[in-house]
Amino acid sequence: MAILVFVESAEGKIKATSIEAVAYAYQLGDAVTAIALGDVEKSELEGLGKYGAKKVLHAADAKLNQPVIQAYTNVLIKAMEDEAADILVLANSSLGTPVAAKVAVKTGASLASNVVSLPDKSAGFAVKKSIYTGKAFAWVELTNPKKVIAIRKNAVDIKEVSGNAAVTPYTVQLSDSDFAVKTLSTEKATGEILLPEANIVVSGGRGMKGPEHWSILEDLAKALNAATGCSKPVSDMGWRPHHEHVGQTGVKVAPQLYIAVGISGAIQHLAGVNSSKCIVVINKDPEAPFFKAADYGIVGDAFEIIPKLTEAIKAVK
Amino acid sequence: MKILVCITHVPDTTSKINFKDNNTKFDPTGVQFIIGPYDDYALARAIEIKEATPGTTVTVLNVGLADTEPTIRKALAIGADDAIRVNADPADSFFVATQIAEHAKTANYDLILMGRESIDYNSGVVHSIVGEMLGIPSVSPVMKLDIEGTKAKLAREIEGGKESLEVNLPFVAGCQEPIAEWKIPNMRGIMSARTKPLKVVEAKAVDSGYKIQKFELPPPKGAVKMIPADNVAQLVTLLKTEAKVL
Numbered sequence: 001m002a003i004l005v006f007v008e009s010a011e012g013k014i015k016a017t018s019i020e021a022v023a024y025a026y027q028l029g030d031a032v033t034a035i036a037l038g039d040v041e042k043s044e045l046e047g048l049g050k051y052g053a054k055k056v057l058h059a060a061d062a063k064l065n066q067p068v069i070q071a072y073t074n075v076l077i078k079a080m081e082d083e084a085a086d087i088l089v090l091a092n093s094s095l096g097t098p099v100a101a102k103v104a105v106k107t108g109a110s111l112a113s114n115v116v117s118l119p120d121k122s123a124g125f126a127v128k129k130s131i132y133t134g135k136a137f138a139w140v141e142l143t144n145p146k147k148v149i150a151i152r153k154n155a156v157d158i159k160e161v162s163g164n165a166a167v168t169p170y171t172v173q174l175s176d177s178d179f180a181v182k183t184l185s186t187e188k189a190t191g192e193i194l195l196p197e198a199n200i201v202v203s204g205g206r207g208m209k210g211p212e213h214w215s216i217l218e219d220l221a222k223a224l225n226a227a228t229g230c231s232k233p234v235s236d237m238g239w240r241p242h243h244e245h246v247g248q249t250g251v252k253v254a255p256q257l258y259i260a261v262g263i264s265g266a267i268q269h270l271a272g273v274n275s276s277k278c279i280v281v282i283n284k285d286p287e288a289p290f291f292k293a294a295d296y297g298i299v300g301d302a303f304e305i306i307p308k309l310t311e312a313i314k315a316v317k
Numbered sequence: 318m319k320i321l322v323c324i325t326h327v328p329d330t331t332s333k334i335n336f337k338d339n340n341t342k343f344d345p346t347g348v349q350f351i352i353g354p355y356d357d358y359a360l361a362r363a364i365e366i367k368e369a370t371p372g373t374t375v376t377v378l379n380v381g382l383a384d385t386e387p388t389i390r391k392a393l394a395i396g397a398d399d400a401i402r403v404n405a406d407p408a409d410s411f412f413v414a415t416q417i418a419e420h421a422k423t424a425n426y427d428l429i430l431m432g433r434e435s436i437d438y439n440s441g442v443v444h445s446i447v448g449e450m451l452g453i454p455s456v457s458p459v460m461k462l463d464i465e466g467t468k469a470k471l472a473r474e475i476e477g478g479k480e481s482l483e484v485n486l487p488f489v490a491g492c493q494e495p496i497a498e499w500k501i502p503n504m505r506g507i508m509s510a511r512t513k514p515l516k517v518v519e520a521k522a523v524d525s526g527y528k529i530q531k532f533e534l535p536p537p538k539g540a541v542k543m544i545p546a547d548n549v550a551q552l553v554t555l556l557k558t559e560a561k562v563l
């Protein structure tokens with residue numbers, strides 16, 4: 001079974017979620033070819049061998065330095081054909097998910113996004129996907145010979161295998177229609193850990209009382225190597241940018257550790273975090289509903305607790 | 318201008334999710350259904366465009382059985398002009414997208430809007446599939462949409478930021494906040510919605526290559542461990558040695 005994995009990159013480095021996609025493909029079947037588009041460091045591409053890629057195709061055309069969905073789609077369709085791949089694996093993301101959908105239409109593949117585990121092949125080929133915004137799961141059988149699988153973070157444990165991957169340049173033919181959606185500009189936080197990819201998230205709610213108090217959460221996040229998130233009212237009021245908003249109508253996260261500070265735990269917020277491995281809640285109200293969804297809780301004033309917690313973390317690092 | 322808004326009929330965000338028939342069917346007992354919150358943003362933006370652009374019509378489309386009609390009427394009350402219900406259970410993304418494309422391919426819409434994802438299956442792919450089937454661009458998740466003649470300027474959210482995009486009409490957009498503020502129907506809207514046209518059409522048969530075998534609920538969460546506020550060091554120890562997440 002030949003599997004193609006689309007790996008995303010940012011600033012020349014492969015994204016953590018895409019490394020997971022390679023590990024997923026390797027655990028699914030061992031003939032794994034990865035494909036990267038645009039400007040990516042060679043050592044990064046070779047390094048994919050550590051997660052199970054035998055070969056890495058690199059389409060280095062400068063036109064692909066910006067992630068353009070239609071262009072990426074057509075490159076992947078061609079690469080699936082060239083590699084005789086039956087399965088395309090990629091990370092669920094603002095780029096991966098639309099690309100997955102378009103490739104599936106064009107190749108006649110069965111499509112599953114938001115996949116959270118390796119397939120069960122005991123009866124057909126079934127994947128488990130997260131539904132009802134983390135409140136349930138569905139086992140879905142993918143019956144077409146070709147399959148496109150978009151995986152969510154933490155869908156698989158990353159196992160390292162030995163060896164470097166062979167990197168092959170991949171030439172692509174692009175047409176004007178691939179660029180029908182023109183990118184005018186991109187605004188992106190650089191140098192900080194991105195929320196959907198973070199292993200630890202420190203999130204603040206209305207209990208933080210104002211944007212000027214975020215520095216104590218940022219200090220904690222820095223000590224933990226964590227991303228920062230927030231509740232919906234916090235982004236609605238403009239205290240934090242919209243892409244940090246976690247929950248039903250925002251980003252869904254599945255980190256190892258989610259620390260919620262001054263967030264009441266409304267069901268719509270919980271929907272975005274209930275796949276976290278461990279949840280810590282810090283709230284001054286002992287009746288806050290979030291405690292029911294937490295693994296560890298502290299009742300108290302965030303403004304006193306957070307600086308102390310930051311110090312305690314620094315002490316053990 | 319002609320705008321199509323595709324809406325889902327989904328459990329209210331506060332719903333408790335349960336299944337029946339040996340975990341093969343969603344159990345609607347006690348569940349209140351709403352227009353999908355993301356679809357509601359799409360609808361609100363469509364109505365804003367209609368109000369600002371004379372001659373614009375907004376059609377809503379839902380793939381669903383007869384029980385979705387109150388949800389469709391609500392969209393008409395919010396300000397859509399007419400509605401189409403494709404009479405079928407919205408089984409999967411490919412099925413739903415096929416029905417939308419089937420209707421849209423002869424209807425010449427300038428703009429096809431919907432939510433970035435439905436809040437039941439969360440697949441987030443219908444807009445992309447529809448775009449691909451119709452051979453027109455699709456963009457999602459769109460947080461800003463301004464029409465400028467035959468073009469549109471969009472902002473699309475990406476991890477850690479956003480892209481500013483430009484695209485010619487027609488295209489498909491999957492919408493999210495803050496594209497517009499949700500609209501609440503007023504009394505006049507509710508009255509007029511009763512007589513607005515709602516056409517029921519039959520679905521096209523599709524093989525999606527996608528079959529739901531069963532549903533599953535997450536395991537119940539264990540009891541929370543409370544830690545005294547004056548002992549944060551204990552929390553750090555537990556995170557390290559017990560939860561093993563540090």
Ligand SMILES: Cc1cc2nc3c(=O)[nH]c(=O)nc-3n(C[C@H](O)[C@H](O)[C@H](O)COP(=O)(O)OP(=O)(O)OC[C@H]3O[C@@H](n4cnc5c(N)ncnc54)[C@H](O)[C@@H]3O)c2cc1C
Nearest residue numbers: 205206207231232247248249262263264266268269284302
């Ligand atoms: C359709 C729909 C979709 C929604 N989607 C989302 C979503 O995606 N994400 C989301 O977050 N919300 C969402 N909401 C809103 C949600 O219902 C809640 O209103 C929101 O999550 C509350 O945010 P909060 O916890 O920050 O604020 P509040 O509910 O006001 O809670 C503030 C908390 O801070 C605590 N606090 C105050 N001072 C301190 C202090 N000094 N120290 C410690 N704790 C303190 C309080 O005890 C309280 O529990 C949605 C709502 C709807 C209807």
